[in-house]
Every structure is written in C-alpha cells, then in structure tokens.
Amino acid sequence: xxxxSEASMPDSxxxxxxxxxxxxxxxxxSTHGVLRVILKLDGEKIxxxxxxxxxxxxxxxxxxENRTYAQFNPYxxxxxxVAAVSNGLGYCLAVEKLLNIEAPPRAQVVRVILTELNxxxxxxxxxxxxxxxxxxxxxxxxxxxxxxEALNIFExxxxxxxxxxxxxxxxxxxxxxxxxxxxxxxxxDMFPPKxxxxxxxxxxxxxxxxxxxxxxxxxxxxCKEYGVTGPLLRAAGVKWDLRKxxxxxxYDKYDFEIPTxxxxxxxxxYIVRMQxxxxxxxxxxxxxxxxxxxxxxxxxxxxxKPAVGEAYVSIEAPKGxxxxxxxxxxxxxxxxxxxxxxxxVNLQALDRMVRGALVADICAVIGTLDIVLGxxxx
Amino acid sequence: MSLGRxxxxxxxxxxxxxxxxxxxxxxxxxxxxxQYPAERPQVAExxxxxxxxxxxxxxxxxxxxxxxxxxxxxxxxxxxxxxERNEQTRRKELTTFTYDLSRCMFCGxxxxxxxxxxxxxxxxxxxxxxTREGLIxxxxxxxxxxxxxxxxx
Numbered sequence: 050x051x052x053x054s055e056a057s058m059p060d061s062x063x064x065x066x067x068x069x070x071x072x073x074x075x076x077x078x079s080t081h082g083v084l085r086v087i088l089k090l091d092g093e094k095i096x097x098x099x100x101x102x103x104x105x106x107x108x109x110x111x112x113x114e115n116r117t118y119a120q121f122n123p124y125x126x127x128x129x130x131v132a133a134v135s136n137g138l139g140y141c142l143a144v145e146k147l148l149n150i151e152a153p154p155r156a157q158v159v160r161v162i163l164t165e166l167n168x169x170x171x172x173x174x175x176x177x178x179x180x181x182x183x184x185x186x187x188x189x190x191x192x193x194x195x196x197x198e199a200l201n202i203f204e205x206x207x208x209x210x211x212x213x214x215x216x217x218x219x220x221x222x223x224x225x226x227x228x229x230x231x232x233x234x235x236x237x238d239m240f241p242p243k244x245x246x247x248x249x250x251x252x253x254x255x256x257x258x259x260x261x262x263x264x265x266x267x268x269x270x271x272c273k274e275y276g277v278t279g280p281l282l283r284a285a286g287v288k289w290d291l292r293k294x295x296x297x298x299x300y301d302k303y304d305f306e307i308p309t310x311x312x313x314x315x316x317x318x319y320i321v322r323m324q325x326x327x328x329x330x331x332x333x334x335x336x337x338x339x340x341x342x343x344x345x346x347x348x349x350x351x352x353x354k355p356a357v358g359e360a361y362v363s364i365e366a367p368k369g370x371x372x373x374x375x376x377x378x379x380x381x382x383x384x385x386x387x388x389x390x391x392x393x394v395n396l397q398a399l400d401r402m403v404r405g406a407l408v409a410d411i412c413a414v415i416g417t418l419d420i421v422l423g424x425x426x427x
Numbered sequence: 428m429s430l431g432r433x434x435x436x437x438x439x440x441x442x443x444x445x446x447x448x449x450x451x452x453x454x455x456x457x458x459x460x461x462q463y464p465a466e467r468p469q470v471a472e473x474x475x476x477x478x479x480x481x482x483x484x485x486x487x488x489x490x491x492x493x494x495x496x497x498x499x500x501x502x503x504x505x506x507x508x509x510x511e512r513n514e515q516t517r518r519k520e521l522t523t524f525t526y527d528l529s530r531c532m533f534c535g536x537x538x539x540x541x542x543x544x545x546x547x548x549x550x551x552x553x554x555x556x557x558t559r560e561g562l563i564x565x566x567x568x569x570x571x572x573x574x575x576x577x578x579x580x
Contacts, residue, residue: 116502119500119536120500120501120502120536121502122534123502123532123534123536124502127532194459197459201471204470204471204473204474205471205472205473206473207473207475207535208471208473208474208475208535208548209474209475209533212532212533212534214534214535222535222539223473226472226473
C-alpha cells in the first residue's frame, strides 16, 4: 500500500510546484476596461501571459459596410473614445483621399487645434489612471480637472464632450464659436504650469521611480518587430512621428519637436508623454494664431460616391499610428473599412514586456501601454 | 526643546497650518462640485441633446415639410416620417413623426440634413424613462419637449 502511493506520487509535490495560473480581469480595475489576462506565475514572477480580448466587440468594421460614408463617421468616435477627435480626423482624411479632395485651410487649422487638444485630454486620462494604478491617488483628480477644460471647448464647439463627431468629410460642419480663440489661448496659458504640477508630484518621487524604472522594457528593435508605435516607440529612442514623417492636415507648418528617450522603460514612456503634452500646447499656440479666414467645407458632393479604388491614411493618434483603409466599389457605401488601431497592436507587446517581471508590474505595464479596449476590440 | 517649538506644540500651530491649506480650497472659485438636481448645469449652446420639432412662431404650424431627408441621413434609421398630400394646396403635409431616442447616438446628422431647421437637437439632457416605450417619441412629444421632474431644494 505504501509502495503504491509512493509510486504514484508526482515528481513535485504541491509545495514544490509553484506554478500557478491566475486570471486577471475582465473586471479588474487596472486592466482599463474589459481586458482579460491569464497569468502563469511562479510565485510572484510572471512566466507568461495570455490576453483574451473581444468583450467589447461591436463589429464596427462590419457596420461600416452597411452605412454611407457620412453615416459611418459618428461610429469611429466610439472606437477610441478618449481620443474621438483623432479617430474622426483619420477617417475623414481617408475618405477625402478616396474622393481626391482636401479640406480648406481654415478647416485644417481648426482640425489641428482640436486634435491636439484631444491628444492632451487623452494623455491626461492616461496619466491619471496610470498613476492611480501605481498608487498615486492625487494626480487623477488634477488630470480630470484640466481635462474638463479641454472637454468644455469641445462641447462649446460641436455640442458633445466625448463622442464629438466634430469633423465631416471635406471639412467641418460647425464654424468656430465666438470666443473659440480666447478659450483655446486661455487653455494654453493655463495648462503648462499644471504639467509642472504633475511633474512635481511624480517625476522625482522615489516610489514612482522605483515602480517605473526598468519595468516593461521594450527596445527599439522589439518595438519594430511588434509594430509598436507612438510614445512606446519614441521612448525606445526611435524618432518616428507621423506628424513629421508624413505630414497631414498642415502639420508641416508648425514648429515642434518629437520627444524621445533612450531606455524604453515605463518611466521613459511617462517622460515622453509629458513632453508630448507640452509640445501639443506649442502646436496649438501656433495654430490658434494662424487661423485663416475662408470656407470651412470643401467641394464635397451631396451624395458621397467615390470612384472604385482604395485609400490608406494613417495619422499620429495619441496612442500611436492610427490607420484607416477604405475600399470603395463605386457605391454610396464603403466596400470595406479596415482600422489599424494603435492600442490593438501595442497590446501584443504585453507578453514580451512582463515576462520575468513581478505581478505588481503588470498593472504598471498595462497602464503604460495606454490601451483603450473600445479600440482593441472594435 | 526650545521655547518656540514648545509654543508650536501647545497651540497646535502645525495643525492649523495644515488645515488652512484644506480650508483654502473651500473658496468659491475652487469649488467644482455641482449640486445637481437643485442646481442645473448650463450646457453649451450647441449641445446635442433631446430632439425637437420646431413650430413656426407666427402661426404655430410645424416647419417640417415632410421631405424625409432626416430619416435618410440617420445612421441608425430611427426616424419615421409620415405624410399625406393635401389635395387643396397640392403639398405634402406632415402627419406623424416618430423618433426612437433609445437608439439615438446624438450625432447631429439629422439636424444637419434638415433644409428648413425644423428638426433640432436641443439643450435638454434629462431623457431617462422608466420604459423603453417612453423613449420612442411621437410628434406631440417632439414639439413639446421633455418635462423632467423638477426637484425643489
């Protein structure tokens, strides 16, 4: 009897075998939405991860095939809902390329102002929630206070705060309101001291440094392998920004820098995003000084019916390269709309970034990826 | 212990210094909380809220010409326009107008499409209803607008 039990005993006992499979999410607060991560752990050490996505899948790309070009426009806001304006810009530019038209200069400048304001708003949501994950409670209140100012400008401009539907194919629907320039300038004056305030709270903080430095390192080569773009790529030392590399909407007219860092860890990504907010203010300042007079809507036919063909336009969204690939079969509805979402591509690198790290680091890494699940699942 | 520090300890100077920061943020200009039902927020002029069918202020007749453009513009297909031809004037006249708010995403394409500014998204934002049917608005409801319960404080 004793011999038999000894023979069937596995090589490792319960105490020896420390491998553990742990489910994180989809309701976990620091997965920033409905991401489910299956963790394989050895004690505190992460041996591997497996992401389960699709909890927020709404079939946006399929919806596009059943809507006219103009009708699909409000749906793109619902993908990356913290940066709805950037999504709208990407889609409008893609259809404009398909139609071979360009928005008038005035519309382009207003587009740049709103997109950059949205970049700031998106980065503020990232900063607040990221700091909250790490354990710094205060920044989230400060960030949402300033984000409110940006959202108020959106509300006054187009009547909605989050899912703005601010742009139309060929230009803008709404003329700027009275006092738009004053509000934007006031925001530009108000905002940079607030960034200093966040940096005073976080940048030199020992706990913040301890939790972020050398966590989730992604080198430049790894970024390129995974197709990771945006602040993650720039934090690894690659000077790649589509606003400079393939200027759209008149970005070549503005003087701004691409902030980069060398290490590619979570702290560098934090620094890059903070610098990006300052650069965005710089762009907005230049843009608001140079709003030309003129029409806001280009020559767009009432019924948008592009010729047979296809167009791909990618823009620098707050989270990385956001691409829209639109195929036309000559009818009023797109044959296919494919979105290249930055969050989805960046999320792939999660396993590489956390392998070998500790469980507590995964919250920091998911935070620094800055994913929006509406965009990952679509 | 020096005399100064003793004084600080007895009269709790540090505590009051700390509390002065706390109460400093009670100044009216720092207070962001809205006392919502009692105090209604002022939404922007262009706010896209509840839809409204406008009447001509002079003769109180509807401005809508029943052209059906809003129904065609709507991505969610939630507007149904009913019309019939008036034999005397030989013009289309609006009979019914249904707007399903439960599916509306307030994109504003219908008001952009309207050629006579009859359909408009207004500043009313209190649209909750106890039933799904309550969100399907008919012509009368669209002309009168929502009447949310007003709470007195």
